[in-house]
Amino acid sequence: MIYLDNSATTKPFPEVVDSFVTVATKYFGNPSSLHELGMKAERLLTQAREQIAAALGVKPNEIIFTSGGTEANNFAIKGVALQYRHRGNHIITTAIEHPSVSEPCQQLEQLGFEVTYLPVNENGIVTVEEVKKALRDDTILVSIMHVNNEVGSIQPVEEIGALLARYPKTIFHVDRVQGISKVPLDMKKARIDLCTMSAHKFHGLRGAGILYVRQGIQLSPLLAGGGQEMQFRSGTENVPAIVAMAKALRMSLEKYDKQIDYLLEVKQAWFNELKTIPSIQINTPFADSAPHIINFSLNGIKPEVFVHELEKRDIFVSTTSACSSKKKTPSKTLLAMGADDKRAESGIRISLSFENTLEEIPTAIAAMKEAIEKLREVTR
């Protein structure tokens, strides 16, 4: 099997699954319970929080556990909007955000908030100037993703953070779901107020995510109830998945240190090989992109058919982002980058992890060439 859909989800590390099983069976207590079982669960939760905070260079009380990236993004955006609506009702985001950012923004529009969707350049990158132009007195939130999930372009988060330092009333949210453990980002240096991460994108399990909430930022809770997570997010904590996430993050960051050069080599090799296929167009900018996402368009071939054709050979790729790949809509990122409909409708995404190798490239490329050949004949 050649798995090239790591931006949809990653294969959990076996050690991570072991932790999950141990915690779920041995330390199943509710962290809020007074007795010993509860206390052990609480200690596991505390230790996970401390370890994750240390790995991210932030304080433990700035880490809020959520059910995943979608919840964290919803919480960040709606939480700010409701908490700070007396300050203003303008929100800035980009045209290429993940639906878990753009959809909440649209919900807020219906409630009377005003949202500016910033355009991106042909490389899929929003510029600091665009942000600056869009900022107003009543802007309460700027939400910009770190790494685009469809094409892998890296956004100038640090520069935008430096710009926003002069706007103390504007809160800066970064969706770092694709960036974590692949593209370094110093949260303090980038002056980020809120930051989203999700366990299953770095070999953890689904059901656990993180919202970093800088000390001093208030958010109106999405989930009200028993007051867990320092009153930010009620609901009994998913201790097994959270402990597993702490381990997955540690292991992924260690892999980054040891293997980032290799991953870059793999990315380079993929680019070189894809360039030898004449009928496709590469959409990912080589220079300003993450080491693990490569997007190309098939020009005329239906991408779903291509995915299934490769699947027959045990190779797994994705049409644009997995979450929206069941809908037959053109990729909004590719459209925003200026691609025509034909190009935007036939996007294929390869997404790597530190588990992928150079050796699998020739096999995969040969399969892709054959598939393209075969499908061209059919469509002709």
Place this chain on the structure above:
Amino acid sequence: MKYDRILIRYGEMTTKGRNRNLFVRRLKDNVAEKLQAFPNIKIEYMRDRMYVLLNGEPHEPIIDKLKTVFGIHSFSLAMKCNNELNEIKETALAAVQQLAHEGKTFKVSARRVDKQFPYGSNELNHEIGAHILRNTDRLTVNVHEPDINVRVEVRKDGTYVTCRDIPGPGGLPVGTSGKAMLMLSGGIDSPVAGYLAMKRGLEIEAVHFFSPPFTSERAKQKVVDLVKKLTMYGGTIKLHIVPFTEVQQTIYKHVPNEYSLISTRRAMLKITDALRQRHRALAIVTGESLGQVASQTLESMFVINDVTTTPILRPLVSMDKTEIIAIAKKIDTHDISILPYEDCCTIFTPRSPKTKPKKEKVVHYESFVDLQPLIEKAVANTETMVIDENFAAEDGFEQLF
């Protein structure tokens, strides 16, 4: 050219006479323990200063660690070069260039400790200052209130250049003043008292009274977490957990309600004193602040203190609660202390404890019950934990992470 060492200036211990070496060596040991995680560093020490040679280790985390070592007055990133004028000029320039210097002002303060060096300090100031001025943009001289003070010291073994002094925590190196037992409840005050005791060079061992099932495991965990915070300043710290239920229940049963609190405090002090003797400490540190609660009136202190002649140190005695809270926040113990678990001080609290207890009365009430065997038993069954910065109580948790 890069900063290759950190220069450490000693605090009050420079006033010491013949035993100064003892202080310096202890400080060196404490610094070495603190910087264990950086295997390449080397520590050089002499009578009046210490150098941490970085040997390629990153300086930012080391600076953060040094801010918690008592006995350090201040420290600076430094560069060393040979006692040769051109080399000194280049080094000083490099030191300035590594800082954000544009639009700032500077001055040079040269000291010629090595009197054999052919240039006097004024000549050095001029030469170095002129060199820096010529080779930088938008940096001007201000000898009265400079933003950057380029300190150049020409010593026998070489010349040292530093630009920025970072204040250390002051105090005396932990361990140079001897050892004391800290009575640690889990509240806001006692960890602060422990911190201040260590600041004056005391090594501490913590004593906690544990009354299951009236106080929970969580209360004990809280104390472990507090001690862990204190190890940031004091290195490894022993925590003695005293099983106190029996003593407390017996007192509650036999001593009239308004005096039970005083009697309990006396028993605690007796036990702590026994532990002190066993572990060869010379004093007991408490977080008492005069007049704060019923057991901390002068009358109560007098009656409680009566059970021992061991010096009882009360670093917080004259502090207001707000001042104590400020320190607790600074040393990061506050948020742990305010967790709402019952501890030995909050259970069995009489509704109206005596604020002006009489010694004769306490002695009279206590004469009806023989606490001594229970106290001895508590001392004998005391459980001791050794806690350091990486302490994790639960076995089997490590492989989960």
